Amino acid sequence: MKYIDLRSDTVTMPTPKMRQAMAQAEVGDDVYRDDPTVKELEVLAARVTGHQAGLFVASGTMGNQLAIMTHTRRGDEIITGSNYHIVAHEVGAAAVLSNVSIRMIQHDNDLIYPQDIKAAVRSTDIHNPTTSLLSLENALSNGTVMPKDLMLENIDTAHSLGLKVHLDGARVFNAAVALDCDVKELTAPFDSVMFCLSKGLCSPIGSMLVGSTEFIERARKNRKLLGGGMRQAGILAAAGLISIHEMTKRLVDDHENAKKLASMLSDVKEADVFEQLRDINMVYFKLNVEHPEKLVDFAMTQGCKINPPGHGVFRVVTHNDISLNDIEAFVQIVKLFMKENPSAIT
Ligand SMILES: Cc1ncc(COP(=O)(O)O)c(C=O)c1O
Known part of the structure; x- marks a missing residue:
């Protein structure tokens, strides 16, 4: 898979x-x-x-x-x-x-x-x-x-x-x-x-x-x-x-994708994107819910791997194997998580 x-x-x-x-x-x-x-x-x-x-x-x-x-x-x-x-x-x-x-x-x-x-x-x-x-x-x-x-x-x-x-x-x-x-x-x-x-x-x-x-x-x-x-x-x-x-010349795409990911994530009500930490291909964000860490296993069931949050803060990283479609899919997964996991939220 x-x-x-x-x-x-x-x-x-x-x-x-x-x-x-x-x-x-x-x-x-x-x-x-x-x-x-x-x-x-x-x-x-x-x-x-x-x-x-x-x-x-x-x-x-x-x-x-x-x-x-x-x-x-x-x-x-x-x-x-x-x-x-x-x-x-x-x-x-x-x-x-x-x-x-x-x-x-x-x-x-x-x-x-x-x-x-x-x-x-x-x-x-x-x-x-x-x-x-x-x-x-x-x-x-x-x-x-x-x-x-x-x-x-x-x-x-x-x-x-x-x-x-x-x-x-x-x-x-x-x-x-x-x-x-x-x-x-x-x-x-x-x-x-x-x-x-x-x-x-x-x-x-x-x-x-x-x-x-x-x-x-x-x-x-x-x-x-x-x-x-x-x-x-x-x-x-x-x-x-x-x-x-060659690959140095395409890093700009990863940065652009990180920017898009950050912007799409900011539309999720419970997500706080750390804009001050967004110079390169990394996006740091918090989910203002009781159990944000549950997102890790949930995302895995949806075909997406992310690291557990450190002190409540998630870091996701864009790269050559991540397309714009993948980014959209990830944001959908976060939205679905909010909808289907009330236990994480309360
Ligand atoms: C800032 C920085 N320096 C050094 C390294 C070490 O690289 P390696 O994993 O190839 O040992 C890393 C790895 O992620 C890194 O992020």
């Missing part, structure tokens, strides 16, 4: 063109640097993001953690947002793999400001760890983007304090669509950037880490240390090339 799957853009299927390219990819042993398709992908990733070199990695988590491992020394402290992925969803890897502590910045909107960075950097007092890295996120996991001016101010502030700056850009191409700019403008000013080929860009596996040639050489060695040296990985890189060349 084909479900309407609104849980995340991580559920996207590789396109038929990707499957064909994967079947025909020219490959070699990438640990020997013999894989021409991986090399092509790494050069392309570096070029589009305005960096010298790129590294193909298995996942976004691996790319972020390699960046931390490569920028820091054991015992350092890094600064990042309290809800950012590297803190909230990477299994405490920064402590385990890089032996760094994390100084977290917390604001309701999940943004970070220059004054936060100035306040968080440790002095050289003998009792203090050394602050060596600021890690930002764009787009943010809460469905918004960090404005470009603020991002640049944050980077300048961190650099002036002697820090390196990494971007968790899992969805940086979505951020570029939302901010109506070339992705390079959001990525080139960083010392390193990770972005995902999976998620909205539809590759089955893979993320890219980009930075200076020297940084990527050290990250390549760390990737080997983590068991991430891949062999005939060109099979996967072939899909990645299509992600960058």
